[in-house]
Amino acid sequence: MSAQVSVAPSKAKRRMPPSVTRNLGLVIAFLVICLIGYITAGSRFGSVDNLMTILRLAAIVGVVSIGQCFVITSGGIDLSVGSMLGLATVWATTGATQYYANQTTWLLMVFVALVVGVAGGILNGILVAYGKIIPFMATLALLVAAKGLAEWIANRQTQIIKVPGFEQFFSVDPLGIPVIVWIFALVAGAGWLLYNRTTFGRRTIGIGGNLEATRLAGIKTDRHIVMLYALSGLTVGIAAVMMMGRTMAGTSTHGNLYEMDAIAAVVVGGTLLRGGRGTIFGTVIGVLIFTTLTNIFTQNNLPLSVQQIAKGAIIVGAVLLQQYIAQRKTA
Amino acid sequence: MVTDDHQGAPLLTASGVVKHFPGAKALDGVDLDVYPGEVHCLLGQNGAGKSTLIKVLAGAHKPDAGVITWQGQEVSFATPVAALRAGIATMYQELDVVDGLTVAENIFLGNEVSVAGFTQRSAVHARTREMLKRLGHSNISPTTEVEQLSAAGKQVVSMARALSHDAKLIIMDEPSAVLDSEEVANLFRVVKDLAANGIAVIYISHRLEEIRQIGDRLTVLKDGKTVASGLRVSETPTSQVIALMTGHEGTLEFPPRTSAAFGETVLSVRDLALDGVFSDVSFDVRAGEIVGLAGLVGSGRSEIIETIYGARRATSGQVLVSGKPVAKGNVAAAVAQGMGFCPEERKTQGLLMEESVGRNITLSIYTRLARFGFVDDVAELAVAREQVAKLGIVPSDPEREARTLSGGNQQKILLGRWLAHGTKVLFLDEPTRGVDVGARAEAYQLIRDLAASGVALVVVSSELEEVLGLADQVLVIAEGRVVHVAKAADINEHQILDLIVEGTPA
Numbered sequence A: 001m002s003a004q005v006s007v008a009p010s011k012a013k014r015r016m017p018p019s020v021t022r023n024l025g026l027v028i029a030f031l032v033i034c035l036i037g038y039i040t041a042g043s044r045f046g047s048v049d050n051l052m053t054i055l056r057l058a059a060i061v062g063v064v065s066i067g068q069c070f071v072i073t074s075g076g077i078d079l080s081v082g083s084m085l086g087l088a089t090v091w092a093t094t095g096a097t098q099y100y101a102n103q104t105t106w107l108l109m110v111f112v113a114l115v116v117g118v119a120g121g122i123l124n125g126i127l128v129a130y131g132k133i134i135p136f137m138a139t140l141a142l143l144v145a146a147k148g149l150a151e152w153i154a155n156r157q158t159q160i161i162k163v164p165g166f167e168q169f170f171s172v173d174p175l176g177i178p179v180i181v182w183i184f185a186l187v188a189g190a191g192w193l194l195y196n197r198t199t200f201g202r203r204t205i206g207i208g209g210n211l212e213a214t215r216l217a218g219i220k221t222d223r224h225i226v227m228l229y230a231l232s233g234l235t236v237g238i239a240a241v242m243m244m245g246r247t248m249a250g251t252s253t254h255g256n257l258y259e260m261d262a263i264a265a266v267v268v269g270g271t272l273l274r275g276g277r278g279t280i281f282g283t284v285i286g287v288l289i290f291t292t293l294t295n296i297f298t299q300n301n302l303p304l305s306v307q308q309i310a311k312g313a314i315i316v317g318a319v320l321l322q323q324y325i326a327q328r329k330t331a
Numbered sequence B: 001m002v003t004d005d006h007q008g009a010p011l012l013t014a015s016g017v018v019k020h021f022p023g024a025k026a027l028d029g030v031d032l033d034v035y036p037g038e039v040h041c042l043l044g045q046n047g048a049g050k051s052t053l054i055k056v057l058a059g060a061h062k063p064d065a066g067v068i069t070w071q072g073q074e075v076s077f078a079t080p081v082a083a084l085r086a087g088i089a090t091m092y093q094e095l096d097v098v099d100g101l102t103v104a105e106n107i108f109l110g111n112e113v114s115v116a117g118f119t120q121r122s123a124v125h126a127r128t129r130e131m132l133k134r135l136g137h138s139n140i141s142p143t144t145e146v147e148q149l150s151a152a153g154k155q156v157v158s159m160a161r162a163l164s165h166d167a168k169l170i171i172m173d174e175p176s177a178v179l180d181s182e183e184v185a186n187l188f189r190v191v192k193d194l195a196a197n198g199i200a201v202i203y204i205s206h207r208l209e210e211i212r213q214i215g216d217r218l219t220v221l222k223d224g225k226t227v228a229s230g231l232r233v234s235e236t237p238t239s240q241v242i243a244l245m246t247g248h249e250g251t252l253e254f255p256p257r258t259s260a261a262f263g264e265t266v267l268s269v270r271d272l273a274l275d276g277v278f279s280d281v282s283f284d285v286r287a288g289e290i291v292g293l294a295g296l297v298g299s300g301r302s303e304i305i306e307t308i309y310g311a312r313r314a315t316s317g318q319v320l321v322s323g324k325p326v327a328k329g330n331v332a333a334a335v336a337q338g339m340g341f342c343p344e345e346r347k348t349q350g351l352l353m354e355e356s357v358g359r360n361i362t363l364s365i366y367t368r369l370a371r372f373g374f375v376d377d378v379a380e381l382a383v384a385r386e387q388v389a390k391l392g393i394v395p396s397d398p399e400r401e402a403r404t405l406s407g408g409n410q411q412k413i414l415l416g417r418w419l420a421h422g423t424k425v426l427f428l429d430e431p432t433r434g435v436d437v438g439a440r441a442e443a444y445q446l447i448r449d450l451a452a453s454g455v456a457l458v459v460v461s462s463e464l465e466e467v468l469g470l471a472d473q474v475l476v477i478a479e480g481r482v483v484h485v486a487k488a489a490d491i492n493e494h495q496i497l498d499l500i501v502e503g504t505p506a
Helices: A011-015 A018-024 A023-041 A046-073 A081-092 A095-100 A105-127 A137-156 A164-171 A181-195 A199-209 A210-217 A221-247 A258-268 A281-299 A302-331 B050-057 B081-084 B101-107 B120-134 B151-162 B183-198 B208-214 B238-246 B299-308 B331-336 B347-352 B357-361 B379-393 B407-421 B437-452 B463-472 B493-503
Strands: B013-020 B023-034 B039-043 B066-072 B073-075 B088-091 B168-173 B198-202 B216-222 B225-233 B265-274 B278-286 B290-294 B316-321 B337-344 B425-429 B456-462 B473-478 B481-487
Touching: A011 B225, A011 B456, A023 A046, A023 A281, A046 A081, A046 A181, A046 A199, A046 A221, A046 A258, A046 A281, A081 A105, A081 A137, A081 A221, A081 A258, A095 A105, A105 A221, A105 B088, A164 A181, A181 A199, A181 A221, A181 A281, A181 B290, A199 A210, A199 A221, A199 B425, A210 A221, A210 B299, A210 B347, A221 B463, A258 A281, A281 A302, A302 B278, B013 B050, B023 B050, B023 B073, B039 B050, B039 B183, B039 B208, B039 B238, B050 B088, B050 B168, B050 B198, B066 B379, B081 B088, B088 B151, B101 B120, B120 B151, B183 B198, B183 B208, B183 B316, B198 B208, B208 B238, B216 B238, B238 B493, B265 B299, B265 B456, B278 B437, B278 B456, B278 B473, B290 B299, B290 B437, B290 B463, B299 B337, B331 B337, B347 B407, B357 B407, B379 B407, B379 B425, B407 B437, B437 B463, B456 B463, B463 B493, B473 B493
Parallel strands: B023 B225, B039 B198, B039 B216, B088 B168, B168 B198, B290 B456, B290 B473, B337 B425, B425 B456
Antiparallel strands: B013 B023, B013 B066, B066 B073, B216 B225, B265 B278, B265 B316, B473 B481
16 A cells, blocks of 8 residues: 555635635636726726626526536536527417416416427437437537527517516516526526535536446436436526516527537636536636626727627636646646 | 577667556566567556556656667657657557548658648659558558548558558557457468568567467566566467466465355346357356456456446346346446446546545445435535545545545445445456555455455456455356356366366467
8 A cells, every 4th residue: 555644634624615715716817807897997887786787697698507517517518508598588489378478377488488498408418318429519400400490480580578477577676686687696506506415416527527437336327418408408498588588579599609608607617628527606707707897898888899809818718727727636 | 480599689678667657556667678570479467567568668658767778779768759750660459540531641640741731642642552562452542531441451551650650660559459360360461571571560469379370479467567578489388378467376365264154145147148248157146255257358257247237238148136137238227236346447437536535435325315316415424434444545534536546545445335335246347456466465355354244246357366365156257158167265276277278269
């Protein structure tokens, strides 16, 4: 046996959740960005109103990113989230659905959006787990197909929601915080619990870290992979409901390029693209970094193009940092 | 072809080569000398260090100690390219050809003949044709995409690439593994041709009969050491080669058997078969009993336990645990019925290397540790601590990452996983692979203790001494069949060797 010294578990280390200590650098980066915002835009940036603007901007893509975080942690990727979101809003706002969903039963629309999202996810999962198609291709196929289906159903029209109860629900701001921000907080909180405290989370990490070892430990990995993509689909469904609440409309262009924003947020947040290690807390910060940045650019009247260049630079920087840390660990 | 004494200086010598990896010593003093124009066979069981040695020779790994000389000069190749430039070409088992490129493009990959960035297709094709002809394969066109070639064809391309670099030594890692018998004959013709032209070949294979057909001399590796170097193939009987590969000559110590009676039959295997790998495998294991499978690599011994465990789907036959049939090809069902498996490849099949020791131990029992899906962290840590203490895992911190532990302690993590699960039948594939010889006694004691506690065990090992020392009952496996069953006390290493040699066409 090698002469390794027995190291007693340090009690102090356990107090602070590892997700916080590991994300310390990320939190600092976020605070620096906020500081830049405050310096350049002053109180316009620092106001409560603006804070709510940032959170509202972050909420929808944030919910999708939570689902994406699970999929990426398992070593997969879900490219279909953006166009599936659009499809879910279109399906939920078709004339037939709206006809049956009246003031009291507008939950039907919510139900349809969630079912469409989950069904898409299950399809992805089956293609990946049982069809043995690499996640990139399986979900890319759905990205393309869902987009087409949404355009077909909506006939390229924007479908306006005329269900009064629905509008009312999304127009109240409990405690001064918009409903969609509340939903984001709930999803993030539930995601954190699911990731860090449940068997589901453990198995996800196991599959991403070593699929074969996890399978040989007696875990039904194929079934779990289907559930992972279904979970991502569920977050897409929730995000679709939020999108309908914010815009009072369903259209195939909803959620356009959300897959890119979500993946960027997850990876910048510190989740490894190769799987095995992820962080919900980091994902939330990752989303906030991007939306805050967008907000700062808007506050300073800078063009969208500059903003996108900055986003690109941040993604490259974050991935370089990740690789550096990973290398240092293995060295 | 075999000259009685090799005139002149050796082409390559390696002496005292040592290579460590975190937690394991892959090479621990290897000596090898290769002369121009000879076919030198490198033998050893899985994990003996063959792959590491060829990677060191090919410049892919840097040795920690030892001297390598090439054409009389001491060398240290920093990269595979440097080794290739010097004249050492390696054909890895996973053929390193690019499917999407043509034969010619593959052969000259990284070595393109170009003028101002434009590849000179006609010149390249001419040279390719010339090389393919030299290898006796003028039927392959330089413009064929490699994807369309058979495994044998790809191998020829790989060899042509070696020739294009004017290689003086070609290392072939199990080249025959992917070929059928006709293709093997062709391969041998090419190898003999290369040797006749003064090119040295290091030939690695598990098939002993091939060594006899093609080899001039042989070197045997075991546990990262050379146990025999440069033996003449014509003067070394097959049984001696197997003995060198498997024997420990009484250097291992085993805890004494307790005379406790075995319990009821826990595992029954009935007429199990996997097409093309093994057939007609039947045996029983009782509670507290250790059954050992003895056989060479490729005999089907690992596949047999993987199939019982459900990691592979049996073609026919049945597996019963405590009399109840187990669903085929379903690991989760096998585990639920009380089976556990410590695989040969801990890193790729056993552990989550970047997760903590504790979570690796509890991987199979998350569900049991959870209420409504929420894992009870306190209970989880308690289970982990219990197993860490019981098995003497060092360091004794269940929150350490698994990859930081030594091979022996990583093996204990796996044992702990199944102990925590309360496994009734445990399969151990090469339980002491990568475990320091000094730490083995402890591993053996643990395995015995497990049996004494009523677990039924099935042990596979490349080392006959280990099988004999641990097992109560021994099944000798050759060519996918159980050729003999005996009590460990009634059979010795030499008898097993004879049975293996008999059962293996040589």
